[in-house]
Amino acid sequence: xxxxxxxxxxxxxxxxxxxxxxxxxxxxxxxxxxxxxxxxxxxxxxxxxxxxxxxxxxxxxxxxxxxxxxxxxxxxxxxxxxxxxxxxxxxxxxxxxxxxxxxxxxxxxxxxxxxxxxxxxxxxxxxxxxxxxxxxxxxxxxxxxxxxxxxxxxxxxxxxxxxxxxxxxxxxxxxxxxxxxxxxxxxxxxxxxxxxxxxxxxxxxxxxxxxxxxxxxxxxxxxxxxxxxxxxxxxxxxxxxxxxxxxxxxxxxxxxxxxxxxxxxxxxxxxxxxxxxxxxxxxxxxxxxxxxxxxxxxxxxxxx
Ligand SMILES: Cc1cc2nc3c(=O)[nH]c(=O)nc-3n(C[C@H](O)[C@H](O)[C@H](O)COP(=O)(O)OP(=O)(O)OC[C@H]3O[C@@H](n4cnc5c(N)ncnc54)[C@H](O)[C@@H]3O)c2cc1C
Numbered sequence: 219x220x221x222x223x224x225x226x227x228x229x230x231x232x233x234x235x236x237x238x239x240x241x242x243x244x245x246x247x248x249x250x251x252x253x254x255x256x257x258x259x260x261x262x263x264x265x266x267x268x269x270x271x272x273x274x275x276x277x278x279x280x281x282x283x284x285x286x287x288x289x290x291x292x293x294x295x296x297x298x299x300x301x302x303x304x305x306x307x308x309x310x311x312x313x314x315x316x317x318x319x320x321x322x323x324x325x326x327x328x329x330x331x332x333x334x335x336x337x338x339x340x341x342x343x344x345x346x347x348x349x350x351x352x353x354x355x356x357x358x359x360x361x362x363x364x365x366x367x368x369x370x371x372x373x374x375x376x377x378x379x380x381x382x383x384x385x386x387x388x389x390x391x392x393x394x395x396x397x398x399x400x401x402x403x404x405x406x407x408x409x410x411x412x413x414x415x416x417x418x419x420x421x422x423x424x425x426x427x428x429x430x431x432x433x434x435x436x437x438x439x440x441x442x443x444x445x446x447x448x449x450x451x452x453x454x455x456x457x458x459x460x461x462x463x464x465x466x467x468x469x470x471x472x473x474x475x476x477x478x479x480x481x482x483x484x485x486x487x488x489x490x491x492x493x494x495x496x497x498x499x500x501x502x503x504x505x506x507x508x509x510x511x512x513x514x515x516x517x518x519x520x521x522x
Contacts, residue, residue, distance in 0.1 A: 220275045222254045225298070228271055234258050241290040241519070244282060244301065246345060248438040249489045250290025250519065253280075253299035260304050262318075262404045266377050269402065272298050273377065280518060281402060283350030284322065287440055289496075291519035292489045302349055305404065310335070314368060315408045319349030323356070326408070331422060336413025337366045342422035343429050345441065349403040355394040359425055364389040368409040373402040392445055392514060433474060437482035443496060444479055444511040454511060455479035461502055471495045493517065 222237065229235035235257045241250030259265040272279040278297035282288075305320035308329045315335060317326040327342040340361035341351065350356070351363045352370055370382040388395040396403060429435065444454045458464065458478030465475040470487030473495065474480040481495060496513070503509050 220277065222277075222297075225271070225275060225277060226255050229255065229257055229268065234260070234264070238294075239299070241285070241294060241299070244299075245285035245288055245290055245440075246438060247289060247440050247483050247487075247489075247492065249292075249483055249487055249492065250288075251292045251294030251489075253295040253297075255298045256301065257298060258301045258304055262305060262373075262379070265300060265302065265305065265402065265404075266373055266379075268298065268300055269373065270377055281349075283319070283353070284346035286345040287350065287354060287514070288516045288518045289440065289489055289492055291493075291517070291521045293520045295519040302347065302402075305349075313410045313412065315410055316405055317348040317408065318405050319347060319352075319403045321348045322346070323348050323351040327422065330408075330410055331415065331418050334413055334415050334418075335410035336418055337361075337410040338408065339418050339421045340425065343426040348406050352403050352406050353394055353396045355389055355392055357392065359428075362389075362391075363406075364394070366408045366410060367406060369407040370396070370403055371405040371407075372396070373404065375400045377402075379404065433476045433480070437474070437484065439474070439480050439482045440515045442479045443481050443499075443513065443515050445514045447509075447512065450509055453479070457503060457507060457509070458499060461506055463499055463502060466495065466498070468492075468495045468498065473499065493521070 226235050226237050235255055238252040239256035240252050242248050257268050259268055269279055280295055280299050282299050282301045302320040305318045307318045309316050310333055313335050323341045323344050327338040330338045340359040355363050367384045374380045446453050455478040463473050464478050466473045469491030470484045471491035472482050472484050474482050500511050503511050
C-alpha cells in the first residue's frame with residue numbers, strides 16, 4: 219500500500235499538498251489534530267484529479283467545506299483531506315443563481331440581494347460553504363437549502379460529473395441525498411424570485427443581529443450540537459437548559475452559559491473534552507428526560 223509521503227510526492231508535483239496540516243486551522247471549533255495529507259484544489263478538475271488518485275491508491279478522502287459543522291479528533295484525520303474552499307464563484311442566469319461549492323453561503327445570499335433575488339435571506343450570516351449547506355440541508359429562520367435548490371452538479375461515485383435534479387422526496391429536516399458520502403458537490407443551482415431589496419436587506423440584517431445576540435460568534439463553536447425534534451416539545455437548547463446543564467465544563471469544552479445547544483471551545487479545549495461533554499449531555503438527557511438526542515455535529519477522524 220502507498221505511504222502518505224509517496225502520495226504527497228504525487229500531489230507535490232502540482233504544488234498543492236501539505237503533510238500533517240493541523241485541522242484546528244480549518245474548523246470553526248478551532249480544534250482537531252493533523253490531516254495526514256491536506257490538498258487545496260483550485261478547481262473542480264483538480265479536485266477530481268486528487269480524488270481519482272485517492273481512489274486508485276485506496277486512500278480515504280474527506281471533503282472539507284467551511285469546517286463549521288465538524289469535530290475533528292485530537293489525533294487528526296488519516297488519509298487525505300480535500301479542502302473545497304477555493305472552488306468559488308457565483309453567476310446568475312435570470313433568477314437562477316449558480317454557486318460553486320466552496321463559496322461561503324452568506325456571500326451567495328449577498329449576491330442574491332445585490333441582484334434583487336429573494337429566497338436566500340435565511341442563509342445570510344450562516345457560517346459555512348455552499349457545498350456544506352447543500353450536504354447538511356442547512357436550515358434556519360423557517361427556511362432550508364432544499365427550498366430553493368433546482369439542481370446540484372456533483373461528481374458521482376465514478377468521479378464523473380453529473381447533474382442531480384431537485385426531488386423533494388430526497389430531502390427532509392437536516393437530511394440531503396448527499397449524506398451517503400458517495401458524491402462530491404461542485405455547484406448548486408438555486409431558483410430565486412424577484413424581491414424587494416430594502417425588505418430583503420432588513421430581514422438579512424435582522425438574522426445577523428439575531429445570531430450576534432445569541433452569541434454565535436463570541437467563541438469557537440460549531441453551531442447547534444444536536445438536532446431539534448418536534449416530538450420533544452421544546453427546542454433541544456431549552457431541554458438542556460432545563461436540566462441546569464448550561465455552563466457545564468469538561469476541560470476547555472463548555473456548554474455555552476447562554477445557550478444549551480451551543481458548545482464552545484473556551485480556548486484550550488481538546489476534541490476529546492468536547493466529545494466527552496457531548497456524551498455527558500446525551501446521558502443526562504437520556505436518564506433524566508428519557509429522550510434520545512440526535513447529533514448534528516459530525517465527528518470526523520481517528521477516534522479511539
Ligand atoms: C456559529 C454557527 C452557527 C450555525 N448555525 C446554523 C444554523 O442556523 N443552521 C444550520 O443548519 N447550521 C448551522 N451551523 C452549522 C453549519 O454552519 C452548517 O451545517 C453548514 O451548512 C456546514 O457547512 P460547511 O461548509 O462548514 O461544512 P463542513 O462542516 O465542512 O462539512 C459538513 C459535511 O459536509 C460535507 N461536505 C462539505 N462540502 C462538501 C462538498 N463540496 N461535497 C460533498 N460533501 C461536502 C463534509 O464532508 C461533511 O461531512 C452553524 C455553525 C456555526 C459555527
